[in-house]
Amino acid sequence: MDIIGLGYMGFEATDLDAWRDYGPAVMGFAIGQNPEGDPDSLYFRMDDRRHRLAFHPGKVDRLAYLGWEAKGRMEFKAACRKFTDAGVDFTVGDAELCEKRGVKELIRFFDPVGFRHELFYGQKWLPDSFVPGRRHGGYLAGRRGLGHVVLMTPEFPPELEDFLINIMGFHWYGSGAGKGKTGFFRSRLNTFTSHDIAYGHAPGRMGIQHVGLFVGSLRDVGETYDIVKKRELQMMMTLGQHSQDPHISFYHFNPSGFAFECIAESEPWHDDGFELNPEKMSVWGHELVGPILGPSVKTPEEVGDPEFKAKKG
Template sequence: MTRSIFGSVHLGYVVIESNRFADWRRFGEDAIGMHCDELDSDTIRFRLDDHQCRFLLRRGPAEDVTAIGWHLDDHGAVDEVIARVTARGLPVVEGTAEEAALRGVERLLRFPGPKGLVQEVFTTASTSPVPLRIRHRGFVTGPGGIGHVAVTSTKPDALQAYFDMAFDARLSDFIDETISGMKMKIRFLRVNERHHSVAIANVRRLPIDPIRTRVQHLNIQVAELDDMVDAYQRVGALGFEMALGIGQHTNDRELSFYAKTPSGFEWELGWNPIVVDEATWEPTTHQGISIWGHTRTGATIVEKLAQFKTAAASLTRQHDALIGSR
């Protein structure tokens, strides 16, 4: 009999590959307001709390997220996940001591994930003795993890089955939305009390993926409304592109904005989403992503053509082979 690990899984860190270190430092530290540690010319870490690493930036050409790190409560939960993925033929590799140290974690293991996103699991996060330098009163992490990851996919059912298989993910709800003329369906998966740690969007009735990057956006949460508003103002003042202005979501009721990162995917900074009550929660479908706001900034013709080219190319790409549900 398998052990349920729902509630024992928390989004712990994200690994990003980029050559735009100067822009990323300005974006992460000065605009978003995270603590920045530049370890060497090829490595930057961003902190949100006492953990040594919440975002690991490594030098390279991808300009994308390359790995997602999941914090599991104990060795038993790690053993359960590894047993599940190996039973389905996925190779598991133990991280080196250097890789674990860069991420500030112990017992690091990795295995393949959808869209080329490597999934990493660990048991213990190292804390830093260096006082936290942030531009906020605080970020919300804890039992809900650091936030969420949103992806687009031509096989959303398979992605949901993958996260169910690995982490006992539960469906929170759906959103139907039209974005840039495309009818999208977005599903939201939770692995703990946070409304969602993974969001999966697909273009309805069309097998296309309009996003170049593996992730569409990353999300983190600040403790105070003023912190979110101040960061919004800094993003604009520092010349970074805003993707969506401040607004409130229909499903988790989070107030947030979306900025475009130096690598091209988006970064959502939010405040005060609801916490799911497992005893009463029922999945539903919401019409539109926002109750109000989240006004989209104007895209140029060149950007629209690039998006169309990416979507067309996805028709000829073979989607990742994914593992079905249990």
């Protein structure tokens, strides 16, 4: 499938007021305009797209959906045919849902472990319209997608890798240097970063572990780092550089209990051409000063999608 990367993400959140302050003041997000028919949610902009992150009122903090961007209408139609031929169950988004997402067309489906995904094309945008919530150099969220996400799953069956590689068309990047079973995957058209999504095996647990966002400069990372420290927000890892990426980043927890990794490129990423097996996760820094799994990772009963649970019986 000709997928660019993550176009948007949606969450259920228990404290939208905390996000309304945190998003602009800490991360530099801009608060977006609510689409008609959805006055209670909170939408954040990271660039000239109508929105990149959506937070909907919920009884528990959890990931609601991941939106993958197809290159265009023809690529979207080809993906739908591939899903049909492979016997993947999906639903077509109606006009109301497409308007909420700000896209031309979309479909919705589940991966084999129960996370909901959407595939779309043609998200609304307006050139030179993004104004950050505070002084900020902006996010690199265009041709690579908005960033990457790491999910924890209670099961890591062969069907998951088959779905991601043979149906979604993702490239297998490797398992990284972490402990346990982990898989990193990159969408077909993304040649700018190592991975768009990763799954970690956490028996009995499920949820979102962190989201990685690329900023315009190292200064953006440093200023966010200072704000996080000044506000005494819980960090996961201090400033550092991973072994497999020429990037500098740090991790801290947001109001929904998962972490944001703020990332600046020290040099452009390039495909190594072989599967890496790093001796350790980072070449310097990234001291673990908080939990590796935040409160957003709970039991499947707490954060699993109700529709998927109903289908599983």
